[in-house]
Amino acid sequence: MSSTAVDTGKPARDAPYQGPLLEVRDLHVEFKTRDGLVKAVNGVNYSVSAGETLAVLGESGSGKSVTAQAIMGILDMPPARIPQGEIRYRGQDMLTMDKESRRKIRGQKIAMIFQDALSSLNPVLTVGFQLGEMFRAHHGTSRKEAKAKAIELMDRVRIPAAKERVGDYPHQFSGGMRQRIMIAMALALEPDLIIADEPTTALDVTVQAQVMDLLAELQAEYHMGLILITHDLGVVADVADKIAVMYAGRIVETAPVHDLYARPAHPYTRGLLDSIPRLDQKGQELYAIKGLPPNLLRIPPGCAFNPRCPRAQDICRQEVPKLFQVTGPDGAELTGRQSACFFWKETLDDA
Amino acid sequence: MGSYVLRRVLQMIPVFFGATLLIFLMVYTLPGDPIAAMYGDKAADPATVANLRHKFYLDQPVWKQYLHYMGNVLTLDFGTSFTGRPVSEIMADAFPVTIRLALVAFFFEIVIGLTLGLVSGLKRGSIGDTLVLVLTLVVISIPVFVLGYIAQTVFAINLGWVTATVQDSTDITQLILPGLVLASLSLAYVARLTRTSLGENLRADYIRTATAKGLPRRTIVGRHLLRNSLIPVVTFLGTDLGALMGGAIVTEGIFNIQGVGNILYKAINQKEGPTVVGVVTILVIVYLVASLVVDLLYAVLDPRIRYA
Ligand SMILES: Nc1ncnc2c1ncn2[C@@H]1O[C@H](COP(=O)(O)OP(=O)(O)OP(=O)(O)O)[C@@H](O)[C@H]1O
Ligand code: SF4
Ligand SMILES: [Mg+2]
Numbered sequence: 257m258s259s260t261a262v263d264t265g266k267p268a269r270d271a272p273y274q275g276p277l278l279e280v281r282d283l284h285v286e287f288k289t290r291d292g293l294v295k296a297v298n299g300v301n302y303s304v305s306a307g308e309t310l311a312v313l314g315e316s317g318s319g320k321s322v323t324a325q326a327i328m329g330i331l332d333m334p335p336a337r338i339p340q341g342e343i344r345y346r347g348q349d350m351l352t353m354d355k356e357s358r359r360k361i362r363g364q365k366i367a368m369i370f371q372d373a374l375s376s377l378n379p380v381l382t383v384g385f386q387l388g389e390m391f392r393a394h395h396g397t398s399r400k401e402a403k404a405k406a407i408e409l410m411d412r413v414r415i416p417a418a419k420e421r422v423g424d425y426p427h428q429f430s431g432g433m434r435q436r437i438m439i440a441m442a443l444a445l446e447p448d449l450i451i452a453d454e455p456t457t458a459l460d461v462t463v464q465a466q467v468m469d470l471l472a473e474l475q476a477e478y479h480m481g482l483i484l485i486t487h488d489l490g491v492v493a494d495v496a497d498k499i500a501v502m503y504a505g506r507i508v509e510t511a512p513v514h515d516l517y518a519r520p521a522h523p524y525t526r527g528l529l530d531s532i533p534r535l536d537q538k539g540q541e542l543y544a545i546k547g548l549p550p551n552l553l554r555i556p557p558g559c560a561f562n563p564r565c566p567r568a569q570d571i572c573r574q575e576v577p578k579l580f581q582v583t584g585p586d587g588a589e590l591t592g593r594q595s596a597c598f599f600w601k602e603t604l605d606d607a
Numbered sequence: 608m609g610s611y612v613l614r615r616v617l618q619m620i621p622v623f624f625g626a627t628l629l630i631f632l633m634v635y636t637l638p639g640d641p642i643a644a645m646y647g648d649k650a651a652d653p654a655t656v657a658n659l660r661h662k663f664y665l666d667q668p669v670w671k672q673y674l675h676y677m678g679n680v681l682t683l684d685f686g687t688s689f690t691g692r693p694v695s696e697i698m699a700d701a702f703p704v705t706i707r708l709a710l711v712a713f714f715f716e717i718v719i720g721l722t723l724g725l726v727s728g729l730k731r732g733s734i735g736d737t738l739v740l741v742l743t744l745v746v747i748s749i750p751v752f753v754l755g756y757i758a759q760t761v762f763a764i765n766l767g768w769v770t771a772t773v774q775d776s777t778d779i780t781q782l783i784l785p786g787l788v789l790a791s792l793s794l795a796y797v798a799r800l801t802r803t804s805l806g807e808n809l810r811a812d813y814i815r816t817a818t819a820k821g822l823p824r825r826t827i828v829g830r831h832l833l834r835n836s837l838i839p840v841v842t843f844l845g846t847d848l849g850a851l852m853g854g855a856i857v858t859e860g861i862f863n864i865q866g867v868g869n870i871l872y873k874a875i876n877q878k879e880g881p882t883v884v885g886v887v888t889i890l891v892i893v894y895l896v897a898s899l900v901v902d903l904l905y906a907v908l909d910p911r912i913r914y915a
Contacts (some may be wrong), residue, residue: 330818363821370819375812379911380834393822425910441820 276303283341298505304481314502367442373434377426384422390444432463449481504560521595685885694885705866709851711786720794724801743795772863849897
């Protein structure tokens with residue numbers, strides 16, 4: 257996963273760059289609120305390469321969406337502030353870029369799909385117009401041509417009778433079709449990276465799989481990077497290459513997807529996996545991580561997870577665990593495996 | 608859409624008759640005798656009075672008077688005022704004056720109200736925003752007649768920029784000051800409504816999407832934000848134009864403008880039934896049409912609204 261475009265057939269536009277598409281380093285985001293400083297993101301590190309899918313997991317409020325919005329540059333600042341960190345797109349830190357260069361990346365190089373397509377689409381503009389707008393804004397395409405491209409896109413995401421429906425408004429589509437339109441919009445300029453923030457959560461269970469399959473299929477076809485934010489651990493296993501687990505605004509564990517499922521190296525991940533209902537354990541009481549996610553105004557000292565952790569020791573209440581490199585029994589580094597737990601080894605061995 | 612309009616027009620009929628009946632009853636059951644009022648302190652000849660009473664149908668029961676009146680109205684005959692002038696003629700003089708004044712006021716309402724609203728709504732928390740909030744609050748809390756007299760004193764009497772009263776209502780420049788006074792309250796509402804609406808929509812998900820699409824800021828504001836934010840403002844403006852047409856008793860009084868508000872005020876004072884009922888009948892129609900237009904406009908602006 258080193259090169260970006262070699263195996264896609266796409267022209268190698270920015271040829272010399274060899275690193276990952278996107279790299280988030282020690283990102284911090286805080287919100288100034290009436291009650292105080294909400295520390296929503298407290299040192300996130302992750303990276304995505306072309307063609308790779310990174311799933312971001314974590315309880316509600318763990319900072320998944322805020323991180324994504326920081327990458328897109330769509331946080332309202334103020335109240336948001338980024339006191340620290342880097343977000344590198346093809347090696348270039350977007351946080352220090354001028355506004356105009358940043359805008360050109362948005363939508364064109366990095367696109368985002370939101371959870372609620374109904375509220376995320378403009379209610380008074382036709383879907384064709386909103387799709388065509390991508391071409392008009394970034395490529396200066398004429399209105400007529402943009403409409404033709406919009407129809408093409410709608411066909412691409414398999415919306416039936418695209419030609420007839422291009423002039424319809426968002427509320428005239430079903431939830432699944434609307435989310436397809438969101439996907440089409442993100443896909444319009446064939447970006448390098450798509451961030452999908454719970455793209456199927458708002459949908460009927462029956463259409464969730466269809467939409468997810470479509471997204472995965474298009475990602476493979478265009479060889480894009482994909483950051484998939486989700487609660488659905490089942491979906492993750494099917495489509496993701498690697499996983500980042502977030503807790504209280506930090507990445508607490510990263511791992512290739514199957515390693516993580518087989519042997520989690522962090523007690524929080526362990527708790528998440530244990531709380532999935534499993535067929536072979538029918539009838540047993542479902543496990544739930546005890547306690548509540550931390551108040552982001554007062555994150556507990558030491559490891560943020562310590563009040564809820566079954567393994568917590570004194571050190572956990574005093575020191576913040578860094579992201580440790582996870583090693584195998586022979587002491588060899590396990591590629592891509594990191595855990596922010598003092599007792600990752602014990603947790604790993606328990607699995 | 609067509610059948611909706613038809614249904615709305617049909618619904619207007621009972622509203623129209625109800626409203627006119629109500630005003631008719633109010634005027635005709637007022638205490639005091641309009642014929643006696645015509646003569647003031649002079650003693651009237653009883654035979655002439657009886658004659659006049661008969662001529663104006665005043666010797667009939669109220670319901671007969673109403674039916675007779677409405678019958679005439681349907682043939683566009685609004686009767687004659689007690690002074691002998693046909694009511695339709697009085698109205699034909701007054702309405703153009705009021706319409707001109709209303710349009711001048713409406714122009715200020717849109718231009719100034721929207722500008723202030725946009726300035727404060729797009730730059731929340733700025734000095735301009737605070738200024739607009741204070742200014743509109745002042746305007747809203749001061750009664751129009753106080754504002755009117757202050758404006759008249761300052762601009763006409765102290766500064767001498769304009770004449771204190773309107774001499775010729777066809778001269779638009781003379782209508783600027785009364786127009787501003789008349790528009791002041793609505794203008795303040797428009798500014799605040801625009802500001803609030805912009806604030807709500809700025810936080811909306813679809814604006815976040817527009818930003819994430821990498822659209823330039825002017826496109827986000829001009830195309831996505833404004834279209835949505837102005838929907839409530841436009842509907843307010845539509846309703847308000849109807850209200851402005853209703854004449855401005857206070858403003859017309861201060862600036863001595865011979866418009867609808869003025870004749871209505873005089874007619875009520877003199878218990879001049881035919882004129883009051885005539886004017887109000889027209890106003891009821893104006894309001895009904897204005898509200899229908901607003902509803903239709905709403906459907907045009909917001910595709911989610913569908914009338915069938
Ligand atoms: N504009 C804001 N002002 C103040 N706090 C905010 C703001 N936006 C987000 N937050 C806080 O940041 C924290 C992280 O929010 P975020 O939306 O990233 O959570 P999430 O992991 O996406 O959760 P979910 O699964 O519910 O979507 C939340 O606790 C939230 O209260
Ligand atoms: S560091 Fe301590 S408290 Fe935190 S997850 Fe590991 S064991 Fe639990
Ligand atoms: Mg979220």
